[in-house]
Amino acid sequence: MKIVKIITLLLFIISAILIVSGFLIQSANSQRLIGSGVAVLFLLVFPLFSYYRWKDKNLKDYMLTKENLDKMRENQKKNKY
Template sequence: MKYIITIITIVAFGSIAYGFTLEESETQLSHKYIGAGTAALFLVAMPLFLYKESKGKKMNDYMLTEENVRKMQGKPPKKTENQ
């Protein structure tokens, strides 16, 4: 999976670079290469990367709840009235 993401990223950057190197007479084609490279980066490579990296992680650990903010600040947990 890691190599597939790397290949997609390199191809996308290559497409963008090729789109910028085309001459002015081929502007429609250059816009297509730039757009395809950008779409590949943000619609294919980035979601695949995020899926690969977030496997097995709990989303609650990354949410800004009051308890997590207190942990980050080093403050003791807030006691409720019934405890």
């Protein structure tokens, strides 16, 4: 497995454990556990996951340019008939 994928999975598991333990353990620090789990999820896991999934993609394939709109219209016409 790639190192970014392993780190992302590990951080996701850590954040899930923090969130669940914050809900299950009723102590004075339960809100801190939930907050730190959510912070790890949004500040570390989501950017790493996005980087891992998009690093080898061509961004022009996903943009709405005139050429891509024309291709979509042609494909729609072909699929209608």
